[in-house]
Amino acid sequence: MIPVKGVEGARIGVLGLGRSGLIAARALRAGGAVPICWDDNPAAREKAESEGFETADLSRADTVGSLASLIVSPGIPHLYPTPNPVVALALQQGVPVDNDIGLFFRSLADVEWGDFDVEPKVIAVTGSNGKSTTSALIHHILEHVGRDSQLAGNIGRGVLDIDPPGDGGVVVLELSSYQTDLARALTPDVAVFTNLSPDHLDRHGGPGGYFAAKRRLFAEGGPDCAIVGVDEPQGQYLANQLSEGPADDRVIRISSGQKLGGPGWLVYARKGFLTEWRKGKQVASIDLRGVPGLPGAHNHQNACAAYAACRTLGLAPRVIEAAFHSFAGLPHRSQIVGEANGVRFVNDSKATNVDAAAKALSAFENIRWICGGLAKEGGLDDLLPAAEAHVRKAYVIGREAAGFAIDLRGIEAEVCTDMATAVARAMADAEEGDTVLLAPAAASFDQYDNFEQRGDDFTAQVTRLIGGGAG
Structure with a gap:
C-alpha cells in the first residue's frame, strides 16, 4: 500500500466506497488521516464500517464543511452533466476535491x-x-x-x-x-x-x-x-x-x-x-x-x-x-476464444464505441458480426465503411436491436436480441474462413452489468456450441 502523505490528523471525506474508494480510505488511514466515508449503498457502508471506518452522511453541509478535503470515486460526476450533491457542497464551501490518482502522485x-x-x-x-x-x-x-x-x-x-x-x-x-x-x-x-x-x-x-x-x-x-x-x-x-x-x-x-x-x-x-x-x-x-x-x-x-x-x-x-x-492479449479485446471447422470466434466486447468497433472490424475478413446494445451518441455512420468492407452479415443484440439494425444501412442484419440466439445464428451461417466477431459498438448496460459480463456470455455460448473446442 502507498500511505497518503501530508494528511496526519486530517478529517478527509471519501465519497463512493467501491474498489478505489475503499482503497483510498485505507491509504488515508495508513497515512494518519481520519477518513469519513459515505456511499448511498448501505451494503458498501456496512463493509467500510466492518473495517472500522467512520461513516457519515456527506450530504449534510456541516459535515462537508468540517472536512480538510473530499476524495471522490471516478464514477461520481463532479461537473457534468451536473455535480453530485456532495461534490456541489464541497465546491460551494471551498473544500478541496480530489481523487485517488491525485493522492497517489x-x-x-x-x-x-x-x-x-x-x-x-x-x-x-x-x-x-x-x-x-x-x-x-x-x-x-x-x-x-x-x-x-x-x-x-x-x-x-x-x-x-x-x-x-x-x-x-x-x-x-x-x-x-x-x-x-x-x-x-x-x-x-x-x-x-x-x-x-x-x-x-x-x-x-x-x-x-x-x-x-x-x-x-x-x-x-x-x-x-x-x-x-x-x-x-x-x-x-x-x-x-x-x-x-x-x-x-x-x-x-x-x-x-x-x-x-x-x-x-x-x-x-x-x-x-x-x-x-x-x-x-x-x-x-x-x-x-x-x-x-x-x-x-x-x-x-x-x-x-x-x-x-x-x-x-x-x-x-x-x-x-x-x-x-509472448503477449497473449487481454480478455474481451480481440480475444480469440475458439475455433471450429475453420471458423474463428473473437471476443471484442470492449469495443463499446463506434471507433473501437470499426477498428475491430478492420482487423478481420469475412466477419459474422455480433453487435448492438445501449447505443452511444453520434450514430453508427463512422463504422459503416469498415462494416461494408469486412462484414458478411450482422446479428444484432440488445433491447433496441431493431432500431440498431435499421441504422446498419447497406449491411445485411438479423435481429437476434439475445447473445445465445446471435451466436447460434452466426455459427449456423458461418463458412470456413469466416470470423464470428463480437464487437458491439455500444454499451452493455441494457442487458449486462458491464462489458466483461457480456464478453463472458459470448465465450460461454461459443464454448457450449463448439463442444469444448475453445482455446
Whole structure:
C-alpha cells in the first residue's frame, strides 16, 4: 500500500466506497488521516464500517464543511452533466476535491529513493481506445526483461494498493478521462496518449471537455517524455503544444497507417511493420504480422505506443520484439476464444464505441458480426465503411436491436436480441474462413452489468456450441 502523505490528523471525506474508494480510505488511514466515508449503498457502508471506518452522511453541509478535503470515486460526476450533491457542497464551501490518482502522485516518492541506483518511474497511459492493451503490453515487456513492474489504475490493482516500488521499479498506470479530469496532482515520468474518439461526452460536457480531461495528464505535471498518437487532429495539436520544435525528442509521435517524417523521434506501423526513426535515421523495424496477441491496425498502434514507452527506459528493440511474441492479449479485446471447422470466434466486447468497433472490424475478413446494445451518441455512420468492407452479415443484440439494425444501412442484419440466439445464428451461417466477431459498438448496460459480463456470455455460448473446442 502507498500511505497518503501530508494528511496526519486530517478529517478527509471519501465519497463512493467501491474498489478505489475503499482503497483510498485505507491509504488515508495508513497515512494518519481520519477518513469519513459515505456511499448511498448501505451494503458498501456496512463493509467500510466492518473495517472500522467512520461513516457519515456527506450530504449534510456541516459535515462537508468540517472536512480538510473530499476524495471522490471516478464514477461520481463532479461537473457534468451536473455535480453530485456532495461534490456541489464541497465546491460551494471551498473544500478541496480530489481523487485517488491525485493522492497517489503526491504520495509515491519516498526519501529512500535517494539511495536507489535507478529511481522508480511512472508510465501513465490514457486515450479513448487501446489504453488497457497498451498498459498491459508495457507491463508484459518489462516483466519479460526482468524489470520490477506493477500494473494499476483503471486496470490491475488500485493505484494506492500497489507496493512501494523498489530500485528501478516501474509503475504502469492506465488512466481514464474520469480519473485524469479530477486529480489535483498528475506527474508521470512518461505519459502516453493513444488516440481520441467521441466517448463519455455527457460526463465531460462535449468533445472539448473530453479532450481537455485527457490533456491534463500532459499539462498539469509536465512529463519528462510524452508519447502521442497523431492519427487525429487532437493528437497532432497535443504533440505540437508539448514540443519545442520538430527535433524535440521529448515528444515521440506514433501512428498506425501513415508514414511519419521529420527529424524528431517517430514510431509508426504501416502494412504490418513497426518502424522507429530518430534524428532522421531509421533505428529499428519489427514485423508485427505474426504476433498473435496483437492483430489488426489498432493493435499495431498499441504496439507502437508500448514500444516507444519501453524505448524511453532504454530497452533494446530486439528485446521488445521478443516480448511482443509472448503477449497473449487481454480478455474481451480481440480475444480469440475458439475455433471450429475453420471458423474463428473473437471476443471484442470492449469495443463499446463506434471507433473501437470499426477498428475491430478492420482487423478481420469475412466477419459474422455480433453487435448492438445501449447505443452511444453520434450514430453508427463512422463504422459503416469498415462494416461494408469486412462484414458478411450482422446479428444484432440488445433491447433496441431493431432500431440498431435499421441504422446498419447497406449491411445485411438479423435481429437476434439475445447473445445465445446471435451466436447460434452466426455459427449456423458461418463458412470456413469466416470470423464470428463480437464487437458491439455500444454499451452493455441494457442487458449486462458491464462489458466483461457480456464478453463472458459470448465465450460461454461459443464454448457450449463448439463442444469444448475453445482455446
